[in-house]
Amino acid sequence: MLFLGVLGANGQIKIKPIPSDTSNYQSRKLKIDEINLVSAYYNQNGNNSAVTGGIGTEKLTDFANTFDLQLSKLNKAGNKNTFLFELGVDHYTSASSDKIDPSTISSASMADTRVYPSLNWTHSNEKTGNSIGFTGSFSTEYDYQSLGAGFNLTRLSKDKNTQFDFKLQAFLDTWKVILPIELRAAASLGNGRESRSEGSSPRNSFSASFSLSQVINQRLQAMIMVEPAYQKGLLATKYQRDYFTDGSLRAETLPDQRYKLPIAARINYFASDQVIIRTYYRYFMDSWGIRAHTAEIEVPVKLTSFISLSPFYRYNKQTGTRYFAPYGQHDPSATYFTSDYDLSTLNSDFYGAGLRLAPPHGVFGWQHLNMLELRYGHYSRSTGLVSNIITLNLKVK
Amino acid sequence: MKTSIPISMLLATGLFALSLLSACTSVKPYQKNKLNDAEMTLSSRKAQKFEQSFQLYREGSSGANGGKSGGGCGCN
Numbered sequence: 001m002l003f004l005g006v007l008g009a010n011g012q013i014k015i016k017p018i019p020s021d022t023s024n025y026q027s028r029k030l031k032i033d034e035i036n037l038v039s040a041y042y043n044q045n046g047n048n049s050a051v052t053g054g055i056g057t058e059k060l061t062d063f064a065n066t067f068d069l070q071l072s073k074l075n076k077a078g079n080k081n082t083f084l085f086e087l088g089v090d091h092y093t094s095a096s097s098d099k100i101d102p103s104t105i106s107s108a109s110m111a112d113t114r115v116y117p118s119l120n121w122t123h124s125n126e127k128t129g130n131s132i133g134f135t136g137s138f139s140t141e142y143d144y145q146s147l148g149a150g151f152n153l154t155r156l157s158k159d160k161n162t163q164f165d166f167k168l169q170a171f172l173d174t175w176k177v178i179l180p181i182e183l184r185a186a187a188s189l190g191n192g193r194e195s196r197s198e199g200s201s202p203r204n205s206f207s208a209s210f211s212l213s214q215v216i217n218q219r220l221q222a223m224i225m226v227e228p229a230y231q232k233g234l235l236a237t238k239y240q241r242d243y244f245t246d247g248s249l250r251a252e253t254l255p256d257q258r259y260k261l262p263i264a265a266r267i268n269y270f271a272s273d274q275v276i277i278r279t280y281y282r283y284f285m286d287s288w289g290i291r292a293h294t295a296e297i298e299v300p301v302k303l304t305s306f307i308s309l310s311p312f313y314r315y316n317k318q319t320g321t322r323y324f325a326p327y328g329q330h331d332p333s334a335t336y337f338t339s340d341y342d343l344s345t346l347n348s349d350f351y352g353a354g355l356r357l358a359p360p361h362g363v364f365g366w367q368h369l370n371m372l373e374l375r376y377g378h379y380s381r382s383t384g385l386v387s388n389i390i391t392l393n394l395k396v397k
Numbered sequence: 398m399k400t401s402i403p404i405s406m407l408l409a410t411g412l413f414a415l416s417l418l419s420a421c422t423s424v425k426p427y428q429k430n431k432l433n434d435a436e437m438t439l440s441s442r443k444a445q446k447f448e449q450s451f452q453l454y455r456e457g458s459s460g461a462n463g464g465k466s467g468g469g470c471g472c473n
Contacts, residue, residue, distance in 0.1 A: 036443055038443055038444060038446055038447070040446075040447035040448075042447065042451055044451075044455075062451070064447045064450070066446065114470065116469075116470075137469070139469055139470060141470075144470065146468065146469045146470065148468075148469055159423060159424075159425075160426065161421070161423065161424055169465075169466075169468075171467075171468030171469040173468055173469065203468065204468070205466075205467045205468025205469070207460065207466045207467070207468075209460075209461070209466075212414075213439050214421060215421070215424050215429075215432060216420050216421050216422070217420075217421070217422045217424060218422075218424055218428050218429070218431055218432065219431055219432075221432055221437065221439060222439075223439040224410065224413065224414055225461045225462075226461065227460040227461040227466050229459075229460055229466040229467055231467055231468060258467075260459065260460060260466060260467065262458065262459065262460035262461035262462075262466065263410060263461060264461035264462060265410075265413060266439050266440075268436075268437045268438075268439060270431040270432070270434065270437060276434065276436045276437060278436070278437075280441075280462070282458070282461055282462065284457075284458035284459070284460070284461075286457070286458075288457075290457040290458065292456065292457065292458035294458060300436040308436060310436075316452075316456055316458070318456060318457055318458060320457065321457065342454065342455050342456060342457060343457045346456075348455070348456065350448070350452070354442070354444060356435075356436075358435065371435075373442070373443075373444045374444075375442075375444045375445075375448075377448055379451075379452075379455070381455065385455065387451065387455070389447065389448055389451060391444045391445075391446075391447055391448065392444075393442070393443050393444040395443075
């Protein structure tokens with residue numbers, strides 16, 4: 001509805017090619033900067049589902065889409081107001097979610113849709129490049145609702161070779177507590193059916209991001225970034241089962257607080273007119289004992305001035321949380337326990353390639369279709385999980 | 398927070414930042430045609446959005462990549 005409202009309020013807007021500027025005149029009308037459509041299809045398979053205690057199918061498919069619309073308007077003082085509206089819709093099917101209550105033919109979580117609109121307003125000074133902005137977001141799916149708020153600040157040096165970005169984010173979430181069927185209290189609804197939910201529980205997440213970008217020379221630029229985060233509330237997924245050495249079964253239980261500290265760097269190098277090298281590294285640590293190194297390299301090769309092919313490779317090595325144990329290996333005296341292999345010790349490889357088309361007269365000759373990007377990636381994890389993702393990004397200007 | 402940042406990590410980050418700053422040369426706006434190339438942006442691509450999203454679910458680490466660091470969805 002928010003999307004329709006935005007479109008309705010700006011119904012008179014039409015995409016027009018910007019004429020070449022021969023004066024200092026700048027239009028102060030609200031105009032469309034760009035529209036992006038990103039669609040992805042993801043599928044995975046594995047045999048360590050946390051819903052069934054670390055064994056069983058992890059088969060899952062997800063069809064994810066986002067549509068974003070960026071509008072901007074100059075005010076009399078020459079400052080720019082930018083509005084970025086985004087609407088995301090994901091639809092997934094999960095074989096393991098259906099094991100929460102196998103007696104149902106098809107439980108509600110077996111297939112679910114997540115809808116998440118957001119709106120960002122940024123006020124920027126066109127001369128200095130400094131800006132300040134705010135974001136509001138919402139997300140809803142069957143068992144999870146989220147309200148988000150954000151603040152962003154950008155400061156540029158006078159020569160515009162150094163940029164500092166600061167971002168605050170908060171998500172106030174509510175999670176419906178759904179237990180595995182064996183662990184539910186027999187709360188009858190009076191119609192012969194049992195209640196699926198044990199009520200709701202909050203989960204709040206706060207993060208602050210600091211990044212410093214620096215131009216090193218005419219071909220090289222780099223960035224360092226730190227993003228401490230804090231989460232409080234229900235951080236365990238209560239419909240995930242844990243089996244103990246004494247044969248007992250309990251729902252996953254994890255601390256109600258988690259601190260995270262990722263530190264990352266990016267370096268991009270314009271090696272030649274045909275080859276660019278993009279690199280990324282992150283070190284991650286948290287209060288649950290997880291430590292991870294993530295490294296990425298992508299090498300866009302310009303086949304022509306408007307077509308590039310970008311092979312990429314990502315490696316991740318993770319030391320798992322101290323609360324993890326496989327199926328049937330939890331100590332009955334443990335306070336916290338999980339058999340979620342996502343939190344276990346693992347390493348993963350992700351590789352693939354992207355094709356980017358951005359011809360000057362538009363993709364397929366359509367002037368407004370400014371860019372088309374198609375990416376494919378294959379992911380394999382040392383736990384045996386494999387997945388594939390294909391993404392299409394269309395940019396209209 | 399029970400964890401502490403390894404000194405080696407702090408040193409490496411500090412050295413990296415210092416080496417970047419010491420290697421910097423002043424680049425004028427008209428010399429930035431290579432830096433302004435669409436492939437040179439110091440952020441992840443829009444087309445990586447959902448890749449980062451599934452990695453957020455399938456791994457314990459997150460954040461400092463322009464995406465989410467947790468919250469907003471039933472992820473880790």
